[in-house]
Amino acid sequence: MFDNTPLELEEIIDQCRALASTLVEMKNPETKEILTFLLQERLENLHRVFHQPVAET
Secondary structure, three states, X not given: OOOOOOOOHHHHHHHHHHHHHHHHHOOOHHXXXXXXXXXXXXXXXXXXXXXXXXXXX
16 A cells, blocks of 8 residues: 655654664565665655754744
8 A cells, every 4th residue: 555645754763763673683685785775765765854944834
């Protein structure tokens, strides 16, 4: 199932933690490479969301 709703900061952090934890335990090098790429994308997204300007209302 695909949900295009933007993730909250805490959700992105949880995803990064889950990927990092899995990478520590991973033995298969191909799977580890793919998960490392996904973690990199999540960390870039985390950086972008964390540093975006807050809209004042």
